[in-house]
Amino acid sequence: MNPIPFMNLTPVHEPLESACVEAFRQTYRKNEYILGEAVKLFEEEFAHRTGAAHGVGFSSGTAALEMALRAVGVGPGDDVLTTPYSFFATAAVIVYVGARPVFVDVDPGTLNMNPRILEKTVTQKTKAILPVHIFGQPADMTALNDFARAHKIPVIEDACQAHDARWRGQPVGALGRIGCFSFYPTKNLGGFGDGGIAVTNDGDLVERLRRLRNCGRRAQYEHLELGYNERLDNLQAALLRVKLPHLTAWTQERCRLAALYRRELADGPARPLAVAEGADPVYHLFTVRAPRRDALRDHLTAAGIQSGIFYPTPLHLQPAFAGFGGKPGDCLEAERACLEVLSLPLYPGLPEKSVLRVAAAVRDFYRP
């Protein structure tokens, strides 16, 4: 049996090789290295897809998130509400700016931040909310925005896994004050290295974001504030511009393969995550909650099928955040999910027959 990888970028990159090499050649001949035309055009093109007025390219999704927090003025002494069920960077950026992450447990169906328990966690110190659209499924932005408006605090969307996902028909990223995306190679839109972007409709914030990523510079040798070097490379932008027009087709393919998984796994003990009403997910990952998860994973490995555990540990229990006093039991739903989740192979170019084989192997594991 041929092995089935968890992730494979070759089907996406192979047909674009000559276009990418051409983009490289043009950038090379123009001698454009930093903040050139490709960055400007990519920022406009990407922001446009989200319905936001402005985009600011960053060196990574992490940098975009950190600068977004700085741009809205979060700093030492502040609290930021976020989810315990995400990639490390979501909480790390809160700590980078000197603030404290306050973890709000997730909805057990979608594994997105549960807006119904936000009120219990808010205090005078709460200065922002940082929800994640986990695995490409939008969080309940209606409830989160209502809450944020009532408390006069900004929502920073971590849309790093959710390019082109929609909530009630509107693309994510422009639903809160600032939306941040990652172009890490395995994300739904990925570069050939690191990259990220922040999008916003706020004309004042966009100036601040541009300054923060570029040494605090207002004019040459005039540094208005203590900015950073977190710019998106011109070369990455040129390559991302080649890939961007294909994102719609890749997303459709992810959704088609996810629907096939759902059909094949219907009624099985391994349950795909729920899709909330109003959410159009883009399936960065296809994740099930599986009884005897580790044994299922071994069974798949023996059948030549790779799988992934996202995430094995909730953020409030990560050693890096031990200083904030998180303990087992603080976020029970997230903790339970970490023991049950398994992500199955899913990427544009994965053959349907591979999905059928993976689903059959899952069913086979649970056969009495």
Ligand SMILES: *Cc1c(COP(=O)(O)O)cnc(C)c1O
């Ligand atoms: C990938 C990711 C990030 C960080 O993006 P990088 O580009 O790798 O820095 C942040 N949050 C989430 C949810 C992610 O998946």
